Amino acid sequence: MPASTRRPVAQLTPAERIEQVFLISQPQLRTTTRGDYYIAAFLSDSTGKLNGRMWQASEAIFNALPEEGFVFVKGRTENYQGALQMVIESLRPVDIREVNLEDFMPITDKDIPAMFSRLREIITEEIKNPHLARLARAFLDEQDLMRLFQQAPAAITLHHAYIGGLLEHTLALLELGRVVLPLYPQLDADLVLTGLFLHDIGKTSELDYDLSFKYSDQGRLIGHLVKATLLIEDKIKKLDESAPEPFPPLLKNCLIHIVLSHHGSREFGCPVLPSTPEAFAVHYLDNLDSKINLTLSEIKKETGNARWTNFINALDSPLFKVRTKK
Amino acid sequence: MPASTRRPVAQLTPAERIEQVFLISQPQLRTTTRGDYYIAAFLSDSTGKLNGRMWQASEAIFNALPEEGFVFVKGRTENYQGALQMVIESLRPVDIREVNLEDFMPITDKDIPAMFSRLREIITEEIKNPHLARLARAFLDEQDLMRLFQQAPAAITLHHAYIGGLLEHTLALLELGRVVLPLYPQLDADLVLTGLFLHDIGKTSELDYDLSFKYSDQGRLIGHLVKATLLIEDKIKKLDESAPEPFPPLLKNCLIHIVLSHHGSREFGCPVLPSTPEAFAVHYLDNLDSKINLTLSEIKKETGNARWTNFINALDSPLFKVRTKK
Amino acid sequence: MPASTRRPVAQLTPAERIEQVFLISQPQLRTTTRGDYYIAAFLSDSTGKLNGRMWQASEAIFNALPEEGFVFVKGRTENYQGALQMVIESLRPVDIREVNLEDFMPITDKDIPAMFSRLREIITEEIKNPHLARLARAFLDEQDLMRLFQQAPAAITLHHAYIGGLLEHTLALLELGRVVLPLYPQLDADLVLTGLFLHDIGKTSELDYDLSFKYSDQGRLIGHLVKATLLIEDKIKKLDESAPEPFPPLLKNCLIHIVLSHHGSREFGCPVLPSTPEAFAVHYLDNLDSKINLTLSEIKKETGNARWTNFINALDSPLFKVRTKK
Amino acid sequence: MPASTRRPVAQLTPAERIEQVFLISQPQLRTTTRGDYYIAAFLSDSTGKLNGRMWQASEAIFNALPEEGFVFVKGRTENYQGALQMVIESLRPVDIREVNLEDFMPITDKDIPAMFSRLREIITEEIKNPHLARLARAFLDEQDLMRLFQQAPAAITLHHAYIGGLLEHTLALLELGRVVLPLYPQLDADLVLTGLFLHDIGKTSELDYDLSFKYSDQGRLIGHLVKATLLIEDKIKKLDESAPEPFPPLLKNCLIHIVLSHHGSREFGCPVLPSTPEAFAVHYLDNLDSKINLTLSEIKKETGNARWTNFINALDSPLFKVRTKK
């Protein structure tokens, strides 16, 4: 994506004219002492947050606002009681697809297009089974989905919790699969690789509706495991309309089984538990990469002198920050 | 279904000619002392079990046999070492749909067509929301599925564990819903009723492949909650092709949420936990009916003098068999 | 109860003379710079809270004060550093029975006498078993207990957490029982109804001593399940002195069993687990009503734009606030 | 108790005339080939078991028999197909109070009257608080209860699982209390000692109805913790009718709290958790004695060469049988 030309919140000064996108949150419709409506809200990007006030407001404008979401704002900055605030002249919601997400959220420090291209390469080279290869390619070719796939974080508060995190994590798993699978020739390597590619694909839908890394309604109502199942089922149905032969039901069920069981336990939301060697392989490879990423990033995050991090719920432990290797 | 004309196993005598369906189980390909193949297996129905022997066997015939399933047998009975056995002349697998299931399994003591007709009546009369009404009707009109729905047990080892049990349990829930929902006018009664109708619809698929109340492969690999989700998703997609307006996504997600969460806890295989009043209503109504059915049937099952049943895992307790009401 | 004539805290202005009941909390005995004792405390009702100061205080007066409880206050309001405070001239604890509780706590929006009268009607009409009918009537006739029963909340922080909540919840269960029990003719309906009526009767004792919905000492030391057991045991003993025949021990034990097991699991404080069909019925009916009430009231409570409530511990989940039915 | 004069089962020979008590179990009403009723059952004592047959039986006789209980049998022994059986001429149920229990169950190897006298001595000497002393004495003076108290086992399958076990365990706890309490002068020693005396008193009721160490109906329906509470509540009510001053409610609640919480966790059936230092003291002293008794007796029980016992559920572990001390 091109470098952004917007003014970061942290660099704003009083009396600037502004026409750009902000993340709006906690909008409230209030009444002035004279009885007129106005809207109070926060406007933010990844560099900071300021108060916004829109004086000529109406219920209609307010109702169009998301609880939290992107808006294109025209207005000007001013000083109010020592702090900067934005006087909003007009504002309209914008779709997340028109937004430069990295202006608003942490982002991977790796190159997204390069990662995606490497992921495509591994999938293309390594998956031999024609059904799985066709399915994987069909996903790779679905541009809208892949755009979200490249932006989504891998998790909301844990490992890879930044733009591009889902792609980074998925690629890391495919790289792992590439070197680990030759050590276990009895495993169906194609199935494991396809499972690794698609295991978290349901997380893409979470970006469709909501924002700032919260679960979308659908994501919360049905869960991303089931969402991924629906995506795979749908894709296979479409493939079957044109493919030379139908996708084998056994293979489909085993693939969906991997997706539904990859969290490894009911406690973590699996409707079924791993029951094939391939499902166990995906579960432990997923854990291996996400836990190494999580521990390293948590240690890096806390910059103080302390020798231990705070207690980390997802690990059931604090981490020892002193490294034996520099 | 018409009354069966087959000879029940319990009434067989030596030297009868037999041409009818049996449940075959544990088939084994053995070799006679002369080196010829023969097949040994059990043949059974709900009244008993006898040994079967097929002397002119081949690997091809054996490989076509299910580990457990229905076969049409031609043969004759004989006495062998004091016990009755069947000399099989030919046998071929038959589809479960051609089988009179009640010849082989316990069956509800209620009238299946009457129950189904009452269920259709409640659904037709009570569900007002046009989308939900159309969806429910579409399920009611899918004859193959409804045939399985009328035969399936509600559970394999627990409550309503007999042919027609799923229908009986579902109808009981709809009757409950009919009288309980008017007490809670804030609930979306249409959504609750549709949820009650469809919450266990995924269990029908378990009869497709397998038999004698074991989970089918697909049922075990993806779970009946997710199976129901796929059925609903698919049905709505088909409806949307012809319906005057598309099924509202909010309504669809809330309905699927009810299905996916109706076991009430992750421990019992929910990928998501109940998060709407309607989902809680379905969960507790389902529990109310299934636990009352289970306790009453367990007490009835044990006919000895003992004042307490054995420990029942599903209830985490034994039951007190002495009744305050005769 | 008659409309209150007291001045709500929210309407107080400086320089009013006040003679009325307040809820006092966090009283502290302090020393002025001149070495005299004074008492600082909060005075509140359901509309607000203000500081109270009593300048001519003594250890004796202080020691008579509850940590939190009702006091009759004579004093006057004044402005102190921009806030209203009460200068207390005299104060004395008053018994909770002399207090108009709805001045101090949230209260059901239903009519308490009407609910109680309906409850009495259902019990009188529906319970046929003479022992259970006599027992229920004896409870209905115990005026002090029924007064508390009509005031108590059903729970402290969860469902029906307001004055009259226990009555409202109990009545809702009896209404449920009325329509549900005919669907299960094998259940002892009289026993279930009596169990529904008395299952939470132990919660009345919590109001005797303490206040603002905290558990009383006895309630916390022995639990409300055991408290209810003691009340039933005691009532039956008294009935047996005059009744034509003694209360059948089987019936008594099954009734107490329902009370002691109605939370359904050890985790929620049951000394015994449900072991009769009637105990399961009470447990699930109780859950059905309390969870529907809880989910609806939690959704109503949060008035912001957010589509989901906060995480609710008692439900192990947040709730989806968007309703499919208006 | 006087030495028994009955003929132990293990010493019976064919053709003896017998008039004595047996433990009858699993009685069945059967029909002879001629269509007459007869009763088949097992007759046993602590030394063995034999078949019993009553040829002139009726439904009335059969219905009067317990599923398991004591009967006075007149009959004679005979040889039937190589085994001894009893031909029963008449039989009538006898109350457990007329039975020499040690003829039928394992019994403590300590002297029961001596233990009881020592227990009375400790209680009399050590409990100073007049209310608690009066309450303890009232229990000691209730002869029927104390007779059961001296016979009851402390547990059914675990520690002290033999006649006199409850007394032995209770006395051991009082001896522990005697030496431990002086080390903790801040504890209310009188309350702890009374709690230790009465904590398992509810187990006496289990002997009233049933037999061979199974829980009675009441014991299973309400639990022995609540049963003990009812006994204490009842005793205090009776004391209050004659005592110089009423039993202090605080003291009563704290005593009952100890009883109800002494298992230490909800998982083990506590309706309330320990909340006073005295309740913790009773809980841990109880555990200390019962676990030492259990481990020593389990090690003694297994007499083989193995160095470890089998896995013991109550300890979540097997035990190491090799002793560092001979």
Next chain:
Amino acid sequence: MPASTRRPVAQLTPAERIEQVFLISQPQLRTTTRGDYYIAAFLSDSTGKLNGRMWQASEAIFNALPEEGFVFVKGRTENYQGALQMVIESLRPVDIREVNLEDFMPITDKDIPAMFSRLREIITEEIKNPHLARLARAFLDEQDLMRLFQQAPAAITLHHAYIGGLLEHTLALLELGRVVLPLYPQLDADLVLTGLFLHDIGKTSELDYDLSFKYSDQGRLIGHLVKATLLIEDKIKKLDESAPEPFPPLLKNCLIHIVLSHHGSREFGCPVLPSTPEAFAVHYLDNLDSKINLTLSEIKKETGNARWTNFINALDSPLFKVRTKK
């Protein structure tokens, strides 16, 4: 230890010259507006805390500071914006062994040398087994370790959480053992006593490195149970070099088993569960003393009028503060 001559923080006034040890915490290297480094930190002792500022600071000085630890400070006090702060002229870390710990932490109100002498007396008199006696004596003679043993708290946030707490708790256990063990003659009393003495010896190592009752790195990385095991293993190896006969492996393994299992469950970090009567004895004696100490001290800690303490995680309950005994 001699009475301290240092100036407690609570008694400091402006413009004092100070040369003494403080506990430093949260040191930060900051930059003045002129670009010079200075160090900001807190200085504290058991009586209070004040800000410290060192104006002539360098990275080298800063890097030598612990995140939290003892430093010898030269400086003077001054008033800054109404609060006292310390202007630090020089500071150097000091070893914990040169520090009068009671100046900085809560300390037992019992006499440490008297307690240690009584502990030595019990061990010397009671342990008869020559191997165990020699081992215990070897620990008693290791001066550095015993110095830490006398200072360490028994736990960080729970029972005996003050200097001398480990000694106080260990002595209490030995006193308990002295009176309890004669009641259980089948136990190996020598093994139990040695186990009681050494069960928490691993906690001494936590004081070596760190401070203010936080776990040291080693303590956290390997746990104090394993640390104690290493200490015992090492001590026995050294004894074996000079002892008349080697320490019996059975005895060693049973002693280490007691140490490793004394928390009683995997949940509390035991690598093995108690499997000998002696291990159970140590586990329950340890619990008895620590829970009585914890409950009494928690009740004493909260001095308000409230009748119940806050919820205490380690007890899974709040405590009832009203005492039946004054």
Next chain:
Amino acid sequence: MPASTRRPVAQLTPAERIEQVFLISQPQLRTTTRGDYYIAAFLSDSTGKLNGRMWQASEAIFNALPEEGFVFVKGRTENYQGALQMVIESLRPVDIREVNLEDFMPITDKDIPAMFSRLREIITEEIKNPHLARLARAFLDEQDLMRLFQQAPAAITLHHAYIGGLLEHTLALLELGRVVLPLYPQLDADLVLTGLFLHDIGKTSELDYDLSFKYSDQGRLIGHLVKATLLIEDKIKKLDESAPEPFPPLLKNCLIHIVLSHHGSREFGCPVLPSTPEAFAVHYLDNLDSKINLTLSEIKKETGNARWTNFINALDSPLFKVRTKK
């Protein structure tokens, strides 16, 4: 090891003279009708089991026998009531080190010396850190330990449960480490590799004493995690006597931490939970290999027609036996 010359049990015929090692189990000292002692026991190897009788027995001979262990037997076979039994003339216990273990237990189908040589190669080539390299080499050079290391199973009932299983599993982990670690350059690869090598080294000690894959006394009393810790601590102490510089404490503690935490949760016996990235890496790599091995071997083990294995406790699930890849 050289090919064995012993007569396998399965090939024995009556009237053979035998002088070879057997696994003896369940020896019992019995008395003949004439009052003489004789010993009855089972004698077995990996091919079968037969009864053994020693007629000229004494208590001394019996007491020298293990409950289960290896004995050198002189005797002859005979037919007794249709079954083969061994008449033992003399027998003496033999040390496990003199035994060809593969005669008695399942054994890896890989080449043990080749695996060990490859393991040595990886360790030598990959571990660069001089301290860790020296430590690993010291273990590799300890011949007795390495002999056990090559024979031990990796687990008793689960994955790699055969002779050579520990070596096979450890080597598989090192091969995994070799290819996975380059993907995570921030990890201390040397520490991970050393951790992988030594994580289960404590299991070797289990072979020292006992047999047929049961835990030895020490193994059960202290656990193999702590046993490994003692081995590492001891080895480092010895190295420090001669090494150019002492082993860094940080490195030692982090290595031991990996060993103690590698089961990943308290439930599986960890005294500490993983707290470093390296500890997580070892935990998940260990799981990855052992679970893939376990699932593949369980599927292979069950040879019937069934599509699913039985429920497998260690996996909390049955396995689907149908493979997508042949």
